[in-house]
Amino acid sequence: MFGEVSPQAGDDERVVESALRPHSLGEFIGQPKVAAQLGLVLEGAKRRGRPPDHVLLSGPPGLGKTSLALIIGSELGTAVKITSGPAIERSGDLAAMLSNLAPGDVLFIDEIHRIARPAEELLYMAMEDFRVDVVVGKGPGATAIPLDINPFTLVGATTRAGLLTGPLRDRFGFVGQMEFYSPADLQRVLDRSASLLGVQLTGDGAAEIAGRSRGTPRIANRLLRRVRDFAEVHADGRVTRGVAEAALRLYDVDHLGLDRLDRAVLEALVVRFGGGPVGVSTLAVAVGEEPHTVEEVCEPFLVRAGLLARTPRGRVATEAAWTHLGHTPPQGAGVLRGGAGEPDPGGASSQTLFDA
Numbered sequence: 001m002f003g004e005v006s007p008q009a010g011d012d013e014r015v016v017e018s019a020l021r022p023h024s025l026g027e028f029i030g031q032p033k034v035a036a037q038l039g040l041v042l043e044g045a046k047r048r049g050r051p052p053d054h055v056l057l058s059g060p061p062g063l064g065k066t067s068l069a070l071i072i073g074s075e076l077g078t079a080v081k082i083t084s085g086p087a088i089e090r091s092g093d094l095a096a097m098l099s100n101l102a103p104g105d106v107l108f109i110d111e112i113h114r115i116a117r118p119a120e121e122l123l124y125m126a127m128e129d130f131r132v133d134v135v136v137g138k139g140p141g142a143t144a145i146p147l148d149i150n151p152f153t154l155v156g157a158t159t160r161a162g163l164l165t166g167p168l169r170d171r172f173g174f175v176g177q178m179e180f181y182s183p184a185d186l187q188r189v190l191d192r193s194a195s196l197l198g199v200q201l202t203g204d205g206a207a208e209i210a211g212r213s214r215g216t217p218r219i220a221n222r223l224l225r226r227v228r229d230f231a232e233v234h235a236d237g238r239v240t241r242g243v244a245e246a247a248l249r250l251y252d253v254d255h256l257g258l259d260r261l262d263r264a265v266l267e268a269l270v271v272r273f274g275g276g277p278v279g280v281s282t283l284a285v286a287v288g289e290e291p292h293t294v295e296e297v298c299e300p301f302l303v304r305a306g307l308l309a310r311t312p313r314g315r316v317a318t319e320a321a322w323t324h325l326g327h328t329p330p331q332g333a334g335v336l337r338g339g340a341g342e343p344d345p346g347g348a349s350s351q352t353l354f355d356a
């Protein structure tokens with residue numbers, strides 16, 4: 001049930017992704033607020049010689065939550081055991097995991113909002129008192145035997161902090177809200193990755209890729225690898241602005257960084273549903289995707305980019321979305337001029353991503 005810290009050999013893309021991970025807070029680019037706050041939490045714990053408070057990291061996929069969980073382990077000099085909410089099917093599985101932790105270990109639970117309810121309840125006592133109740137027997141004769149476990153630090157990651165129950169959220173001593181990265185920080189991520197991969201990346205090439213990376217380091221690194229392929233096959237291997245533009249055109253990544261699925265969502269919203277409002281499930285069916293993929297992968301960025309708004313009545317395309325897709329926005333009232341709906345679940349500020 002525990003995942004390995006290093007991914008399986010043979011899975012090239014994941015091996016590269018792991019190789020590109022920052023290993024210390026000093027190496028971790030961007031997220032100045034979370035990094036500074038977390039640095040303090042870890043330093044305080046180290047000085048006291050005690051495991052730090054439990055940490056919840058929240059934000060859209062690919063912003064560095066797993067990287068930070070691994071960094072917490074390496075900064076503390078302890079092992080990190082990895083699992084995920086959906087992988088914990090029975091509370092007994094979680095009890096076994098918790099009782100196998102060595103003193104001070106970090107337990108990383110990705111997608112913690114998807115943990116089953118009985119396992120979540122077991123986690124409460126483990127987080128607070130470092131104890132679990134092991135239930136022996138079934139039915140009316142069942143008894144709960146309390147079992148001490150070693151002090152540990154739970155690091156939970158979630159793309160949907162709002163779905164966490166109050167009691168679980170309250171047991172985290174530190175909550176880090178990850179923000180989308182600025183283009184300047186993404187350029188630094190790209191420069192670092194290029195030097196680790198031995199790719200010649202020019203400043204304007206990095207700027208071009210950064211501007212199309214949806215504020216997300218994982219996407220920046222993925223685009224860099226695709227552009228590198230293009231540079232090696234169709235050019236002299238150097239990643240310049242021209243090479244990046246040509247490669248990303250080939251891979252259907254537009255100048256705002258929208259990919260095929262983002263555009264399909266916007267196109268369905270604008271063309272099939274006249275700009276909305278429409279429910280997320282209907283929208284997901286229209287593009288042949290799972291509602292949670294549309295909600296957790298596409299929407300945070302589309303909202304942040306001011307292309308889609310979440311309103312109490314459903315999803316609505318903004319005027320910018322109509323224009324971006326090459327359609328004329330309907331005239332008159334009712335067309336939103338910016339992402340004026342519900343705030344981005346990633347918690348990103350209202351600063352536009354495309355101002356650099």
Ligand SMILES: Nc1ncnc2c1ncn2[C@@H]1O[C@H](COP(=O)(O)OP(=O)(O)OP(=O)(O)O)[C@@H](O)[C@H]1O
Pocket residue numbers: 017018020021022027028029030060061062063064065066067068110157189217218221
């Ligand atoms: N601050 C950063 N500096 C440099 N590289 C980063 C940073 N954050 C993330 N990355 C890169 O982005 C990749 C994705 O990061 P990570 O897996 O930690 O994200 P995540 O938020 O856990 O995503 P998910 O929730 O989808 O698992 C990493 O392999 C790493 O190469």
